[in-house]
Amino acid sequence: MKRASSLLLPQLLFFGLAVSAQTISPMIVECGKKCRGEFSITNNGLTPLAVTVEARSFSLDTLGRATNRPLDPAVDLKLEEGSARISPKGTHTFAYQLKCADPSCSVVLLSSMVVGHTAEGILVRVQLAHTIYACEKQKDCRKKVRAAAGGKVE
Amino acid sequence: MLRVCLCVLLLGVPVSAQVLQLSAGRSTLLGGTGGEITAFFPESALSASAGFANGHFVLGASDTFKFHGLEITAGDKTFGYSFDGAGLGVTTRGLFVQRKARHNTFVVFVGSTGIGYATPFMVTAEDQHIGAGFFLQRQFANGLLLSSLAMIDGGKHTVVQGLSYQGHNHRLAGSGGLLQNQKYFSGEADYQPIHGLSFSATHNDYFLADHLTANSLSAFAALGRVTLQASVLDGRYKMTKTTGASAGSSLRLSSITARSSFYESNHRILLVHVVQENLHRWTFSGIVNQTLGQTSYAFGGGYRGNKISVSLDHSVLFFPIGAKGFQQTTTVQVSLRIHDATLNFQTNVDPMMHVQYTTYASSYVQGPLSGPAMISYSHSTGGKFVIAGAVVDERGQPMEGAAIQLQGGAVVYSDSQGKFFARVKHDKPSALVVLLSEFAAPGRWAVISCPMDAVPGTEVLIRLRREIAP
Numbered sequence: 001m002k003r004a005s006s007l008l009l010p011q012l013l014f015f016g017l018a019v020s021a022q023t024i025s026p027m028i029v030e031c032g033k034k035c036r037g038e039f040s041i042t043n044n045g046l047t048p049l050a051v052t053v054e055a056r057s058f059s060l061d062t063l064g065r066a067t068n069r070p071l072d073p074a075v076d077l078k079l080e081e082g083s084a085r086i087s088p089k090g091t092h093t094f095a096y097q098l099k100c101a102d103p104s105c106s107v108v109l110l111s112s113m114v115v116g117h118t119a120e121g122i123l124v125r126v127q128l129a130h131t132i133y134a135c136e137k138q139k140d141c142r143k144k145v146r147a148a149a150g151g152k153v154e
Numbered sequence: 155m156l157r158v159c160l161c162v163l164l165l166g167v168p169v170s171a172q173v174l175q176l177s178a179g180r181s182t183l184l185g186g187t188g189g190e191i192t193a194f195f196p197e198s199a200l201s202a203s204a205g206f207a208n209g210h211f212v213l214g215a216s217d218t219f220k221f222h223g224l225e226i227t228a229g230d231k232t233f234g235y236s237f238d239g240a241g242l243g244v245t246t247r248g249l250f251v252q253r254k255a256r257h258n259t260f261v262v263f264v265g266s267t268g269i270g271y272a273t274p275f276m277v278t279a280e281d282q283h284i285g286a287g288f289f290l291q292r293q294f295a296n297g298l299l300l301s302s303l304a305m306i307d308g309g310k311h312t313v314v315q316g317l318s319y320q321g322h323n324h325r326l327a328g329s330g331g332l333l334q335n336q337k338y339f340s341g342e343a344d345y346q347p348i349h350g351l352s353f354s355a356t357h358n359d360y361f362l363a364d365h366l367t368a369n370s371l372s373a374f375a376a377l378g379r380v381t382l383q384a385s386v387l388d389g390r391y392k393m394t395k396t397t398g399a400s401a402g403s404s405l406r407l408s409s410i411t412a413r414s415s416f417y418e419s420n421h422r423i424l425l426v427h428v429v430q431e432n433l434h435r436w437t438f439s440g441i442v443n444q445t446l447g448q449t450s451y452a453f454g455g456g457y458r459g460n461k462i463s464v465s466l467d468h469s470v471l472f473f474p475i476g477a478k479g480f481q482q483t484t485t486v487q488v489s490l491r492i493h494d495a496t497l498n499f500q501t502n503v504d505p506m507m508h509v510q511y512t513t514y515a516s517s518y519v520q521g522p523l524s525g526p527a528m529i530s531y532s533h534s535t536g537g538k539f540v541i542a543g544a545v546v547d548e549r550g551q552p553m554e555g556a557a558i559q560l561q562g563g564a565v566v567y568s569d570s571q572g573k574f575f576a577r578v579k580h581d582k583p584s585a586l587v588v589l590l591s592e593f594a595a596p597g598r599w600a601v602i603s604c605p606m607d608a609v610p611g612t613e614v615l616i617r618l619r620r621e622i623a624p
């Protein structure tokens with residue numbers, strides 16, 4: 001018993017805080033002018049997680065780098081939920097409906113969460129992106145958007 | 155005496171743990187009834203399990219912690235690894251040392267082996283033999299993956315070597331050696347000449363009460379909305395040979411998929427036609443079976459939500475044991491989430507074609523060292539009416555991470571623009587409460603102004619003030 005206690009004590013004293021990675025799936029989707037989709041956030045940690053979701057339009061430069069901006073008027077996005085509390089080891093699915101009035105729309109849904117929350121400060125702020133490419137036709141929509149931006153298409 | 159010490163230690167430790175996980179359940183498939191408590195510390199976890207298996211009381215415990223880049227487990231754990239068609243799972247009690255790097259995995263075990271029960275809700279072991287083992291896996295840059303497994307389990311010896319190669323359009327894998335004193339060989343080859351067309355061949359040996367051999371050849375093609383597949387299977391068990399063949403095609407039109415499959419085994423032909431429709435979170439399927447001149451109908455489906463998932467699935471599986479060949483099976487799965495607790499129920503069909511079930515519940519409890527834990531509330535359940543608003547500080551700047559509770563218990567958080575919204579089912583005012591203790595934002599806050607309630611279709615404004623720490 002004494003030996004077991006002496007083994008336990010160093011663990012309590014010396015180990016730091018473990019921050020588990022959070023995951024999003026899928027990261028990128030392609031769809032037509034009207035689509036209904038969803039993405040899931042998994043809380044791999046052991047404490048509950050508050051997640052907020054914000055929508056942004058974005059444009060790409062020739063190197064494929066994205067610049068976010070407020071949602072374009074041509075995008076009609078209906079999010080089912082704007083935030084959620086995800087249980088430890090739980091997964092939450094956010095559903096949405098999107099209508100695009102332009103020939104193509106590039107939208108990113110940014111999920112923000114705080115890992116390691118304390119009353120005194122934020123330890124880590126994580127932002128995960130779910131990217132939606134909407135075109136007249138779903139097939140190769142991402143390639144078309146990248147090509148229109150002058151980027152290299154694989 | 156050791157068990158008493160372990161119990162005292164493990165019951166005392168949860169008081170200071172950051173998070174506790176409590177699980178309990180029963181499984182006819184895995185053969186046990188019991189529960190487990192796990193106490194999580196920043197970089198270690200202590201577990202204790204107790205229950206009944208085959209009428210005997212069983213007890214288990216383990217401590218997992220990190221030490222100089224190694225993950226060390228002292229106690230009960232399953233020594234289980236599978237690669238390239240080979241697999242071994244032995245219940246052990248002893249010391250595990252594991253090192254995982256990007257391209258390497260190395261595990262060493264020393265202790266005892268015996269009968270054990272590894273379930274999602276209980277892990278226990280009973281000492282029977284002296285045991286030791288190691289597992290090594292290395293990924294090379296040229297696509298080669300080398301795996302080595304060795305174990306002494308009392309009088310049973312295992313030495314298995316596996317090698318796989320992942321090429322541009324093909325994969326070759328094989329393993330062989332001694333698996334618990336029995337000669338063993340497994341091979342697999344996959345070839346994908348073009349996108350949407352693939353071929354596969356496998357050979358496997360299984361060691362049940364007798365030697366079982368199974369071989370298969372299969373091909374798959376996808377042409378736009380149409381898929382085609384065909385396979386030939388062959389199994390031998392207790393001098394009885396069972397053969398089977400299958401072919402099928404599917405067509406996908408929008409959210410509807412139609413699939414027809416042909417199965418032949420032991421001179422018996424089975425035709426299965428399935429129409430499946432996916433509507434948002436719902437799945438519906440209709441199944442028509444034709445065999446021996448008889449036609450039967452079945453329906454399946456499921457719902458997948460954030461709080462509940464239910465599915466009823468119908469499938470055709472190949473059972474080489476008892477010369478049963480292709481058989482129809484139905485499985486049911488229910489998963490329910492209430493706050494931080496999950497309840498699961500699942501049926502499975504074992505290789506002897508018996509229906510088995512597993513049901514268990516698991517929950518997390520936040521301990522005193524885990525920081526300001528968020529209490530459990532439900533969220534927006536959907537609806538066509540929207541309650542929306544904004545949260546700002548005393549300077550009018552948007553505030554992110556503020557928690558607002560609506561009538562009915564739903565809690566929403568403000569985003570980086572300070573905005574929040576929730577969908578509600580009824581067009582009537584909903585009471586608002588600012589939950590200061592649930593903020594994801596740092597600091598201490600006080601409410602300057604907050605409307606008593608919010609009306610769907612109008613935006614409310616909540617003003618907060620940052621409190622200076624004393």
